[in-house]
Amino acid sequence: MQANGTAISEPPAANIPKRSAWKTFLRYKWLYLLMVPGILYYIVYQYVPMFGLVIAFKKYNLMKGMWGSEWVGFENFRVIFNSPDFPLLIKNTVLISFYRIVFNMLPDVMLALILNEIRAQWFKRIVQTITYGPYFLSWIIVYGLVFSFFAPGAGLITTWFRDMGWGQIDVLTNSDYFRSLIITTDIWKSTGYGAIIYLAALSTINNELYEAAVVDGAGRWRQLWHITLPGIREVFILLLILRIGHIMDAGFEQIYIFLNARVYDVGDILDTWIFRRGIEQMEFSVPAAMGVFKSVIGLVLVLGANKLSKKVGGSGIW
Template structure:
């Protein structure tokens, strides 16, 4: 009874914090956890007219169909390659931009740069695609205009298997680098200013202060973001790819999510799509648990 009373007092003392948490908890409960009841579709021959209760059970049939399909492994390869490219090439630009902005002392210039690099994050991929057509179109694109002016043949960037993955990675970096740097700048704001003052007194320049104080101070944040990205390694950015890709680049751009969208919604094979979705969730859980353990083994804090 005493423990219960202490717990209730603690809840009442922090009641406003719990109230502030309610919208986030409601979001995850409604949109993340409640739909998990639909995972039973992966074990059913689901039919819209019969519903969850009356659809016949087929056991692991959909999983066997998925893993016996050779196309699935091509899609898995494309998904992993695109995700690793995005993680590998996209991890450092956010950090570098935050480090550079942190060293700017002219406030109006810093704010102008921040506004310019944050703005693309709020654009939809449909708008970004329209902008890319203006620059990369083989007939009227600005890039190809300069290529032809310099004596080169125009390149169809958006329909070329050689270029499409590079376009995906570079466009995502351009779009998300600003918002990613916000997280690092918030972490830098939490570093004790006295450390910088002591380093200045010892004669350390900007580069040494950055190397010995700033980077160690945000190391845990970098590791945390890397772990979270590893957990979504089989996502690869459905919204971006679905808007940008076309049938000419299926060999390099078709990923698990776009394939599931076509099979699950367009062809109404809901059980098949649910089986692939469950596979993705299990792999994501394994990856995030493994990355968390590796982070702890190499001296990081991990997520928990």
């Protein structure tokens, strides 16, 4: 608008020059260069191995190779679905994954909220170091620690129970305790790492919201309910969706190390079955078909969880 009141007409959008893709690339060339290692990683280790999925539809023979082996279509999938072990494997895998989601996510949030309320920084750093330390231990070491406490007849706690006259306790080879042992050790190992993610989310909450809440007379519980928890809701939903997408995994490394013949009925999962059949028995086609089945189920679960998250007010992954 000019001083005399006449309006200044803006140039039509069609006449506004558009920056070419090449000029945009040259302007941000260093940022694109930083993307190259990540892109190469996913191409080499994620997309190129996808060509191996063809093994799931063949009767794979090491001598003939992937392309020379006999094509059998969906025969390997029929072998899986008709296997008497398949219902038990699905049940164990889903149950253990469900327990991980229910019992492992809440300790992460609770520890992050507690650390967020600690004002003594030296004490906060000590607690973080202690809780984060187990994350760096391998499952072999964790199992060694558990074995030293609960080894049948020779563990520290089992020996103490026997000496006190309380009888024998059987934790490692008792199917009633196996899943509880898996979840407990996983909580102990990963809670510190999970809390760091939520602490990062808590640090992004505007402090002015807390100051305004104090002025309005809100106590610590009100601030927690109306400011803190909504502030980490998106991160919680994101991690929940990712965990749902991996519900068919159930943690192979931990399960395989803790597994023994006496707890197969409650601990044998899809990944341990794939390992035994593929690596130990050198039968690659059926395990590959199982891997394809797992991937399809995981994709469906991620898409469904993401859509459900958007419907209930979350942002989802995309």
